[in-house]
Amino acid sequence: MTPGGVNSPVRAFRSVGGTPRFIASARGAYLTDADGQTYIDYIGSWGPMILGHDHPAVREAIAGALGSGTSFGAPNAREVELAELVTRLTGAERVRFVSSGTEATMSALRLARGFTGRKYILKFRGNYHGHADGLLVEAGSGLMTNAGELGAAAPSSAGVPEEYAALTLVSEYNDPAALDALMAERGHEIAAVIFEPVVGNAGVLIPTPEFLTALHRVKAAGAVLIADEVMTGFRLSLNGATGLLGLSPDLTCWGKIIGGGLPVGAYGGRAEIMDYVSPQGPVYQAGTLSGNPLAMAAGLATLGALEADPDLYLRLDAYTAALGEGLVNEAQAAGVPLSVNRVGSMLTAFFQDAPHGSVCNYADAARSDTRAFAAWFQTMLARGVYWAPSQFESIFTGAAHTDTELNATLDAARAAFGALPGGTL
Ligand SMILES: *Cc1c(COP(=O)(O)O)cnc(C)c1O
Numbered sequence: 001m002t003p004g005g006v007n008s009p010v011r012a013f014r015s016v017g018g019t020p021r022f023i024a025s026a027r028g029a030y031l032t033d034a035d036g037q038t039y040i041d042y043i044g045s046w047g048p049m050i051l052g053h054d055h056p057a058v059r060e061a062i063a064g065a066l067g068s069g070t071s072f073g074a075p076n077a078r079e080v081e082l083a084e085l086v087t088r089l090t091g092a093e094r095v096r097f098v099s100s101g102t103e104a105t106m107s108a109l110r111l112a113r114g115f116t117g118r119k120y121i122l123k124f125r126g127n128y129h130g131h132a133d134g135l136l137v138e139a140g141s142g143l144m145t146n147a148g149e150l151g152a153a154a155p156s157s158a159g160v161p162e163e164y165a166a167l168t169l170v171s172e173y174n175d176p177a178a179l180d181a182l183m184a185e186r187g188h189e190i191a192a193v194i195f196e197p198v199v200g201n202a203g204v205l206i207p208t209p210e211f212l213t214a215l216h217r218v219k220a221a222g223a224v225l226i227a228d229e230v231m232t233g234f235r236l237s238l239n240g241a242t243g244l245l246g247l248s249p250d251l252t253c254w255g256k257i258i259g260g261g262l263p264v265g266a267y268g269g270r271a272e273i274m275d276y277v278s279p280q281g282p283v284y285q286a287g288t289l290s291g292n293p294l295a296m297a298a299g300l301a302t303l304g305a306l307e308a309d310p311d312l313y314l315r316l317d318a319y320t321a322a323l324g325e326g327l328v329n330e331a332q333a334a335g336v337p338l339s340v341n342r343v344g345s346m347l348t349a350f351f352q353d354a355p356h357g358s359v360c361n362y363a364d365a366a367r368s369d370t371r372a373f374a375a376w377f378q379t380m381l382a383r384g385v386y387w388a389p390s391q392f393e394s395i396f397t398g399a400a401h402t403d404t405e406l407n408a409t410l411d412a413a414r415a416a417f418g419a420l421p422g423g424t425l
Contacts, residue, residue: 010046010141016374016389018381026053028400031386039386040405042395047200047231047256050316050345051305052400058260061301065293073288078296085303086266089238092252095268096277097291101230101255102130104265105194107277107285108251109134111267112192112224114283115276120186122193122223124173126362128201129194129228129253133160137168140201140362140392173205174360176214187221192251194226197241200394201231202365203348204341206357212245219250224273230255230265231394234306236344237313244344260302262295312399316345319406320397323347326410328356334417336372346394351376365392372420379416385409 006012006020013020021033029052031041044050051058065078083095098104109121109132121134128141136157155165169186171178173195183190195215199205219225227249233240234257242252251269258264268274278284289295306312324340327349331338337353350359351369359365373391380387385408388395 010388010390010393013389015370015391016377018378020389021381021386028052028054029398029402029405037384039381039384040401040409041386042397042409043386043388044396044398045256045261046393047235047396048259048261048302050235050257050396050398051260051302052398053261055302055305055399057305058298058301061297062262062294065297068293070294071289071292076291076293076296078293078300079291082296082299082303085300085307086254086258086268089234089303089307090242090252090268091239092268093271094274094277095266096274096285097296098265098267098285098287099263099289099292099295100130100265101228101253102132102265103287104230104253104255104267105129105135105226105228106132108226108253108267109192109194110285111273111276111283112226112251114281115273116191116222116224118189118191118223120167120169120189120191122169122171122182122186122190122218124195125170126173126202126205126365127194127196127199127228129196130230131157133164134168135194136160137165138170138362140199172361173199173202174208174211176208176210179211179214180217183218183221183223187218187223190218190221190223192224192226193218194228196231197227197229197245197247198232198236198343198346200346201392202362203350203359203368203392204343204346204394205360205365206341206343207245208360212247216248224250226251226253228253232346233257234303235346235396238306238310241343257302257306258299259295260298262292262298263289264292264295264299309399313344316397316399319401320345320347322406323397323409324349326406327413330410330414331417333414334420336417336420337369338417345397347397348391348394351391368392375420376416379419380412383412383415385412 031039125138126140129135139156229240233254237243253267255265324342339350339354351372
């Protein structure tokens with residue numbers, strides 16, 4: 001009925017083998033599948049569920065909105081409230097709501113082209129910005145998982161005309177000299193430079209300060225700097241990676257947490273640019289369900305709960321740090337090479353023999369032993385831990401993960417490392 005049995009490729013178990021679990025319900029840090037098996041969840045719906053599943057405040061907010069109708073096709077007060085909250089937390093002067101992260105990045109790029117009158121955009125190898133045509137070039141996430149080989153050819157998907165792909169220039173992540181060189185040659189033609197401020201979609205990759213500085217230099221060439229915070233927004237801090245790393249992008253894209261588990265995306269930033277959006281300006285962008293009242297209610301409740309609990313980010317950091325250290329220790333004890341990258345509540349354990357934190361671009365990530373990862377993943381799953389079913393994804397922790405889940409996860413990890421062919425346990 002459905003191609004590959006899934007409505008989004010990252011849900012398939014193609015790179016790890018086996019059958020995707022069908023989830024019947026979720027609560028706190030746990031998923032329960034249709035066969036009644038329960039798992040500690042490290043996917044968090046690929047990011048949105050930072051508060052844990054079925055959080056009372058979010059459930060009540062959605063239930064509260066439900067009695068007043070589900071979609072109006074006209075402005076409603078919750079859109080204004082969420083826009084006020086997002087602009088206050090992020091410093092964006094204007095924000096426009098859409099229904100997915102893909103729509104957010106696609107719309108931000110059209111806006112940058114309309115604002116600058118330029119055609120080309122620049123992205124980084126292994127970064128993923130949703131599935132719009134021009135962004136499926138050297139893309140990460142499911143494309144990296146399913147390609148499984150180094151340096152996938154551009155474009156990354158069938159159905160993307162070469163002519164579209166040709167308008168997307170690609171540079172290497174964490175290579176300031178390559179970015180500077182490309183900008184020196186082509187900067188005057190480039191409408192926008194879009195980047196993941198902490199990469200989650202090639203596994204976690206951490207930007208160097210020099211790279212971040214070079215990114216900000218693109219503004220001098222008149223290019224619009226777009227931070228894709230669909231994954232990192234409201235996750236790495238209340239103001240995402242921008243707040244954590246002190247970035248100043250012209251535009252920012254959000255998704256995932258901003259909708260608290262309902263379909264929401266957004267883009268926003270400098271008023272001078274955002275006022276080019278229709279009906280204020282000439283760049284068209286629209287959506288039948290944009291600003292949907294249930295989705296706005298879920299977003300308001302989620303961001304409200306995050307703002308009301310500023311220590312949450314410290315707790316997530318502590319949990320995820322302990323998880324990373326525990327994995328390193330267990331891997332070492334079993335003689336399995338492992339290199340962990342982590343920022344806050346995002347973590348990837350790369351199955352390779354590289355110093356921790358030294359995996360810093362697509363090619364580095366691609367050197368991982370995906371067969372060992374797959375075997376490890378299967379033992380984890382069998383022992384009740386639902387890790388991301390790909391070596392090239394981040395896992396996510398949330399407010400509902402406690403010491404109980406940490407200990408159970410590390411017990412499972414000990415068994416999973418020990419069961420590997422190279423393992424010595
Ligand atoms: C998930 C993601 C997207 C796409 O968002 P969707 O809601 O899946 O369309 C874009 N950019 C980044 C960085 C993401 O992680």
